[in-house]
Amino acid sequence: MKKEAQVMAVHRNRFELRAEGETIFAGLKKSAFSARGEMITYPTVGDIVEIFYNECGDSQITGVAPRKSVFRRLNATPGMPDQEVAANFDYIFIMTSLNEDFNLSKLERYLTIAYESGAQPIILLTKADQCQDAGAYLERLKELKQDNMAICISSRTGEGIDKMEPFLGKGKVSVFLGSSGVGKSSLVNMLMGEEIMKTNAIRESDAQGRHTTTHRQCFLLPRKIELPNGKSIQGGGMIIDTPGIRKLMVSDVEEGIKSAFEDIEALICRCRFSDCQHRNEPGCAIREALSDGTLSQKRWENYQKLRNEERYAKERKKRILTRQNSVYQKNRQKRRG
Ligand SMILES: Nc1nc2c(ncn2[C@@H]2O[C@H](COP(=O)(O)OP(=O)(O)OP(=O)(O)O)[C@@H](O)[C@H]2O)c(=O)[nH]1
Ligand SMILES: [Mg+2]
Structure with missing residues (x-):
């Protein structure tokens, strides 16, 4: 029997869910989550999931509903998708x-x-x-x-x-x-x-x-x-x-940077040259703001650091996607015999 449930906790590979006011436990069949062209989304806390209900033991999660929000960080383990x-x-x-x-x-x-x-x-x-x-x-x-x-x-x-x-x-x-x-x-x-x-x-x-x-x-x-x-x-x-975060590394956060550093993004738009590197170019609004103190050196450095991390995260995501897609293709061929 199919049911909808909400993920209340994740304990390694076992999920604690709430459905119709009751607590139930579920596992997950990774093969049900293979995806081509986009990152595979495994359930996390707060997710609404579809389950195949088993009243005698653990149920099986078969899908994740589209989310209205998600807090995503770069996984500290190289090659692993975002957490x-x-x-x-x-x-x-x-x-x-x-x-x-x-x-x-x-x-x-x-x-x-x-x-x-x-x-x-x-x-x-x-x-x-x-x-x-x-x-x-x-x-x-x-x-x-x-x-x-x-x-x-x-x-x-x-x-x-x-x-x-x-x-x-x-x-x-x-x-x-x-x-x-x-x-x-x-x-x-x-x-x-x-x-x-x-x-x-x-x-x-x-x-x-x-x-x-x-x-x-x-x-x-x-x-x-x-x-x-x-x-x-x-x-x-x-x-x-949630557990305390040791080092928070950003993932793909282009929009997040635009919002968190609205002041810097607005300054960049005022630079005379659209490809301004903010080094020695005349009419650089960033250097002007740094010298008159309206922008602090620290904030500017943090912005650049996050931009670099974001670029690195994008590249990494591309590599993971390529690998994920080749595994998907191999499995498909195997299934076809
Ligand atoms: N004085 C005071 N101490 C607090 C307050 N809130 C938490 N603490 C103390 O701070 C310490 C850490 O609190 P926790 O609630 O365990 O912190 P946490 O953020 O859950 O930590 P992790 O689970 O390790 O991520 C405990 O000794 C708490 O008693 C507060 O409002 N006032
Ligand atoms: Mg705690």
């Missing part, structure tokens, strides 16, 4: 602590992929209870030259969580992303009203986390969320907890 962290969410909470974890270059990277994903990014500055001057951090976000929403929160005291209410209601899906130790699982536990995910103290010397969460998991929030400060907010939506 698709989560799909079908409305909001990406980019989480960073109000301590040594805070880093604008890192945020630029997350924002680039977030814009590419098709969902709305929101910056979540965590551990506000441990910070004397959250305002100074909010001020620094202006260097990102965008009007992204930023919220300061504390999972310990409940401070600022009410500002998240518009994103947590029924039918809405949010994904929590950030380095290890920023408090993703602590926020999940607080919103769920129980210790559903394991958490661990960070290293005091440099605020680094210990990579406590090892798999991605989607949760259905209670209708009414009780906060530690005695207030309550409306829930009913879904949230996705």
Whole structure:
């Protein structure tokens, strides 16, 4: 019997799904996912999948429905396709602590992929209870030259969580992303009203986390969320907890770069020559902005770095596709005998 289900968690090759209010487990037959001409899409957390239901054991996933969003990063293993962290969410909470974890270059990277994903990014500055001057951090976000929403929160005291209410209601899906130790699982536990995910103290010397969460998991929030400060907010939506990201490398993010670096893209359009290399050409708007300080050297370097990575990712994708297609052809010939 065929059914539709949502992927709640991925444990190696086994998928935890939710269908008609019930939890079921499923496997996947890789051969059902062979594709020609485009990257093979395996299911990830948040995906709506079609399954062949088996009431006596694991079901089989036979297809993935088109997605409204996906957070995709370059796979650290050479030759492997991109890692698709989560799909079908409305909001990406980019989480960073109000301590040594805070880093604008890192945020630029997350924002680039977030814009590419098709969902709305929101910056979540965590551990506000441990910070004397959250305002100074909010001020620094202006260097990102965008009007992204930023919220300061504390999972310990409940401070600022009410500002998240518009994103947590029924039918809405949010994904929590950030380095290890920023408090993703602590926020999940607080919103769920129980210790559903394991958490661990960070290293005091440099605020680094210990990579406590090892798999991605989607949760259905209670209708009414009780906060530690005695207030309550409306829930009913879904949230996705993810493992801490070590090094976030961008994949094919052309559109994401255009959005995350709108200011630089606009400057490039003002250069006198359309093929300006921004070195010694007269009328270069980039060099002008660098010298009058409207563009910081760091931001310009980060832009160039991401552009280079993006180019490399495109080339890599082409090579993987070529290999994938030749395997597809070989298998087809084998099947034909
Ligand atoms: N003071 C304070 N500590 C917090 C807050 N949120 C989380 N922490 C602490 O930060 C540490 C790391 O929290 P986790 O929730 O495990 O972090 P994580 O982002 O899930 O980390 P990984 O699973 O490793 O990616 C724990 O010791 C938490 O108690 C907060 O709002 N205030
Ligand atoms: Mg965690």
